[in-house]
Amino acid sequence: MTGPEVRSAGGTALLATFGSLADVVAFRAGLAQATLPGLTEVVSGARTLLLRFDRTTTDPGRLRAELKQVVPVNASLEAHDSEPLVIPVTYDGEDLDTVTELTGMRRDELVAWHTGQLWTSAFCGFAPGFSYLTGSARPLDLPRRSTARTAVPSGAVALAGEFSAVYPRTSPGGWQLIGRTDVPMWSLDRTPPALAPAGTLVRFVVAGAA
Amino acid sequence: MTALTVVQVGYGATTQDLGRPGFSDMGLGAAGAADRGSAALANRLVGNRPDAAVLEVLLGSVTLRADAYVVAATTGAACPVEVERADGSVRGAASHEVLLLAPGDTLRIGTATVGLRTYVAVLGGFAVDPVLGSRSWDSLARLGPPPLSAGDVLPVGDARVSWPIVDAVPQPEPRWPDEPVVLDVVPGPRDDWFTPEWRTTLTGQDFSVSADSDRVGVRTTAETPLVRSVARELPSEGVETGSLQVPPEGFPVLFLADHPVTGGYPVVGVLTPSAIDLAAQLRPGDPLRFRIVR
Numbered sequence: 435m436t437g438p439e440v441r442s443a444g445g446t447a448l449l450a451t452f453g454s455l456a457d458v459v460a461f462r463a464g465l466a467q468a469t470l471p472g473l474t475e476v477v478s479g480a481r482t483l484l485l486r487f488d489r490t491t492t493d494p495g496r497l498r499a500e501l502k503q504v505v506p507v508n509a510s511l512e513a514h515d516s517e518p519l520v521i522p523v524t525y526d527g528e529d530l531d532t533v534t535e536l537t538g539m540r541r542d543e544l545v546a547w548h549t550g551q552l553w554t555s556a557f558c559g560f561a562p563g564f565s566y567l568t569g570s571a572r573p574l575d576l577p578r579r580s581t582a583r584t585a586v587p588s589g590a591v592a593l594a595g596e597f598s599a600v601y602p603r604t605s606p607g608g609w610q611l612i613g614r615t616d617v618p619m620w621s622l623d624r625t626p627p628a629l630a631p632a633g634t635l636v637r638f639v640v641a642g643a644a
Numbered sequence: 645m646t647a648l649t650v651v652q653v654g655y656g657a658t659t660q661d662l663g664r665p666g667f668s669d670m671g672l673g674a675a676g677a678a679d680r681g682s683a684a685l686a687n688r689l690v691g692n693r694p695d696a697a698v699l700e701v702l703l704g705s706v707t708l709r710a711d712a713y714v715v716a717a718t719t720g721a722a723c724p725v726e727v728e729r730a731d732g733s734v735r736g737a738a739s740h741e742v743l744l745l746a747p748g749d750t751l752r753i754g755t756a757t758v759g760l761r762t763y764v765a766v767l768g769g770f771a772v773d774p775v776l777g778s779r780s781w782d783s784l785a786r787l788g789p790p791p792l793s794a795g796d797v798l799p800v801g802d803a804r805v806s807w808p809i810v811d812a813v814p815q816p817e818p819r820w821p822d823e824p825v826v827l828d829v830v831p832g833p834r835d836d837w838f839t840p841e842w843r844t845t846l847t848g849q850d851f852s853v854s855a856d857s858d859r860v861g862v863r864t865t866a867e868t869p870l871v872r873s874v875a876r877e878l879p880s881e882g883v884e885t886g887s888l889q890v891p892p893e894g895f896p897v898l899f900l901a902d903h904p905v906t907g908g909y910p911v912v913g914v915l916t917p918s919a920i921d922l923a924a925q926l927r928p929g930d931p932l933r934f935r936i937v938r
Contacts, residue, residue, distance in 0.1 A: 441832050441833035441834075442830065442831070442832040442833060443832060443833040443884050443887075443911070443914055444830050444832075444884045444886055444887070444914030444915070444916075445830060445914070445916060445917070446884075447884050447914075449832075449833040449881065449882070474665070475665060475666060475668060476668075477668040477669075477882030477905060477906070478669070478882070479879065479880055479881030479882050479906055480879030480880050480881065481879045481881065482879075482881040482882065483882070484881065484882025484883070484884070486884075557669070557880075557906065558668070558669055558670050558671030558672075558905065559671050559880055559904060559905045559906030560671060560904065560905075560906070561671055561785065562667075562670060562671045562672040562785045562787065563670060563671055564671045565671070566880070602671075620670075622775065622776070622787075626670060627670065627672075627776070628669075628670035628671065628672075631669045631670050632669040633669075
């Protein structure tokens with residue numbers, strides 16, 4: 435991989451863009467092993483890293499030069515030493531029929547596809563604790579619903595594009611709902627409050643099956 | 645412990661400080677005062693540390709009663725200010741000056757005629773319980789000390805460094821109601837997702853602030869929309885405070901303190917820090933213009 439294309443994002447941030455989510459994850463892993471003075475926060479996106487910096491310590495030119503020196507680290511998911519977080523799911527979502535129609539899969543095939551792969555929290559957004567999970571199997575690339583629901587219940591397990599997610603709380607949403615879980619994705623009673631911050635490995639299992 | 649009691653709230657008030665940066669990986673933004681310059685000025689006026697919590701009050705319109713001697717000041721949108729003594733006598737006062745409240749005094753902040761957000765600081769800061777290290781209410785995440793309501797008791801803390809050194813500072817220059825506010829914009833990161841005419845479209849006409857503006861963003865409308873040259877969907881990416889995010893209608897939303905961590909529409913440019921503070925003071929219907937810097 436050649437280095438990322440770096441764009442200006444205002445006076446105190448740069449946006450590094452990549453060709454794939456895997457490149458984003460690898461570059462971020464490389465960034466974690468490098469020392470870039472004045473880099474204050476990194477925000478992962480699906481194809482980007484937003485790099486916030488402190489103007490009193492560094493400047494865009496210096497940061498751009500230092501980014502060229504970062505060596506991406508391709509962490510093999512299988513070789514990851516941490517145990518995945520297990521989320522039990524009841525697969526009775528309102529959009530199951532739509533999803534089986536769009537994909538040509540039977541319900542049991544869809545459940546097997548969802549539970550049979552390792553998911554990684556690529557980044558969080560939309561709401562506190564809303565993790566965009568990317569899977570190790572071929573993504574379904576499902577479209578969002580043509581009209582968003584005004585209230586998707588907390589704990590709803592959903593699919594959209596290359597991602598799966600669990601709604602951390604009741605909120606509007608346009609993703610296809612395939613199931614639900616009791617596992618709270620966000621709670622101020624624990625540290626950190628998010629269950630699956632960027633980088634967390636996740637496996638879904640059928641609730642009650644274990 | 646010294647405290648102020650909220651007697652009345654008009655259009656809404658929250659506590660804000662420097663926010664809680666660093667939780668982006670969990671989908672939580674920083675929040676904090678929308679007009680940071682005005683909040684910082686309020687803290688400096690009374691002698692506070694920069695991280696002391698202040699009140700951010702929509703259009704002014706809040707009444708507070710002190711139970712002890714309290715040093716206070718208001719900044720941001722300039723409001724009529726008066727202090728009512730326990731015996732009912734009223735003492736005239738003003739925005740952007742240091743006030744001394746005696747036990748039983750009531751501080752009445754009236755409605756601002758220009759600007760949207762008034763900041764109220766007290767010496768020591770408002771010491772409501774912090775959430776994840778900050779006393780900022782985040783309206784998008786619905787997290788932090790809840791918005792003020794009548795009857796709330798706000799304890800005063802010890803986030804002070806000195807007694808006040810100045811007694812007053814100039815109020816913001818008043819502007820004519822139809823005089824557009826000029827906001828400086830740095831192009832990027834996604835300016836190349838628009839036709840090259842985006843520069844003249846952005847700078848060559850007046851925009852107007854829409855009614856559905858809030859701490860998440862200032863929504864704008866104008867005659868001519870910005871036109872995309874790249875039609876494909878933008879995968880969600882991190883966004884800065886001050887971003888001009890352009891939804892399909894083609895009119896920028898100016899992201900303020902409670903903006904989402906990531907966004908799925910291209911950002912054509914980012915406001916400078918002082919332009920963010922100006923944007924935070926825009927009311928629905930206010931005219932504005934953009935100026936591209938660099």
